Amino acid sequence: MSAAEVDANVSEIPARIAELGQRVLNGEQVTREEALELFALEDSADIHTLLSWGNRIREHFKGNKIHLCSIVNAKAGACSENCSFCSQSAAYQTGSPRYGFVDPEPVAEAGEEANRNGVTAVGLVAAWRGLKEGPMLDEVCDRIREMKDQGQTRPDASLGLIESQEVANRLKEAGLECYGHNLESSERFFPEHCTTHTFEDRLRTIGFLKKAGIKICSGGIIGMGETREDRCDLAMSLREIDASVVPVNILNPIEGTPLAEQDPLPPLEILKTVACFRFILPRKEIMIAGGRTVNLRDLQCMVFQAGASALMVGNYLTTLNQPVEKDLQMLRDLGLDPDWTEFDPNDTGDCGCGEKESCAPTEASETVTA
Numbered sequence: 001m002s003a004a005e006v007d008a009n010v011s012e013i014p015a016r017i018a019e020l021g022q023r024v025l026n027g028e029q030v031t032r033e034e035a036l037e038l039f040a041l042e043d044s045a046d047i048h049t050l051l052s053w054g055n056r057i058r059e060h061f062k063g064n065k066i067h068l069c070s071i072v073n074a075k076a077g078a079c080s081e082n083c084s085f086c087s088q089s090a091a092y093q094t095g096s097p098r099y100g101f102v103d104p105e106p107v108a109e110a111g112e113e114a115n116r117n118g119v120t121a122v123g124l125v126a127a128w129r130g131l132k133e134g135p136m137l138d139e140v141c142d143r144i145r146e147m148k149d150q151g152q153t154r155p156d157a158s159l160g161l162i163e164s165q166e167v168a169n170r171l172k173e174a175g176l177e178c179y180g181h182n183l184e185s186s187e188r189f190f191p192e193h194c195t196t197h198t199f200e201d202r203l204r205t206i207g208f209l210k211k212a213g214i215k216i217c218s219g220g221i222i223g224m225g226e227t228r229e230d231r232c233d234l235a236m237s238l239r240e241i242d243a244s245v246v247p248v249n250i251l252n253p254i255e256g257t258p259l260a261e262q263d264p265l266p267p268l269e270i271l272k273t274v275a276c277f278r279f280i281l282p283r284k285e286i287m288i289a290g291g292r293t294v295n296l297r298d299l300q301c302m303v304f305q306a307g308a309s310a311l312m313v314g315n316y317l318t319t320l321n322q323p324v325e326k327d328l329q330m331l332r333d334l335g336l337d338p339d340w341t342e343f344d345p346n347d348t349g350d351c352g353c354g355e356k357e358s359c360a361p362t363e364a365s366e367t368v369t370a
């Protein structure tokens, strides 16, 4: 490249990022093609320019509040599904713990700990294909009611596929406000990491939940061998389903799974992906979830500069995270506010994502997946 070409690039690329960033700040959407331009950035200086715009967009739409979530693994291991990243699949020998649906006490303890740490929501997570009508649904509804009665922290759930409207309605009646159900990756890449259910099955589940009036927490996992185009298409699908909270997990390769030897994504590629998600989903809670400690190491705090507005704290389902106190200190050091004092656990019109009007399911979004 000649010196003149270098000079032209130096001014053109930051100007293009700024043009797209300004449009997002003005309330416009980036197109898939425009988002792909951002995903394609390679130069470290350009990526840092993108991150600073991710930060600016986050601050514009979300202020300095950071939404904290934690999870409690209510049923572990021996899952019938074969998601290639997951240590809880019965298809793989991983040494991950296995136990049946837990008693009320551990769930109550997780709720109390979350309350103590000012965590917005605690998700009840189960490793199984999905939830059907029957005694297990009764138990799940009991746990949700108990957590709700406990106080400050909002009970969420992530309980796999739902195959009927009745199940979603029962969860809503029990007081569930937000359900976690990741799309995981693009529709194109999905069959490469799971063959026991489909992307369409996941969209159908989301359709039932939205129809029941439950907010959607849905994101994915990056670093499984998908392309940048797949990551872009995942974000576009999440925009289409109008997910309120968008967890971004980064693959933590587990021995015994098919992805055990997968090369990690470089930290800058991860941060760039977070920033691109912020451009595509400017008003949503973009939550950094599993895999951040092992993949980002000392760069963890940069996820907020890239545009993240939420953080999964406490231990993950089968892997360890850094202590909550350390995360809280990191947020304060960055001038961010982890206190979610405005969240009213009884206000069913707000899932806590900070978008009191726009996060309510719309008729148009209900038709996307039903």
Ligand code: SF4
Pocket: 079, 080, 081, 082, 083, 086, 087, 088, 089, 126, 127, 128, 129, 160
């Ligand atoms: S990701 Fe969920 S559905 Fe897939 S194997 Fe793991 S526990 Fe089962």
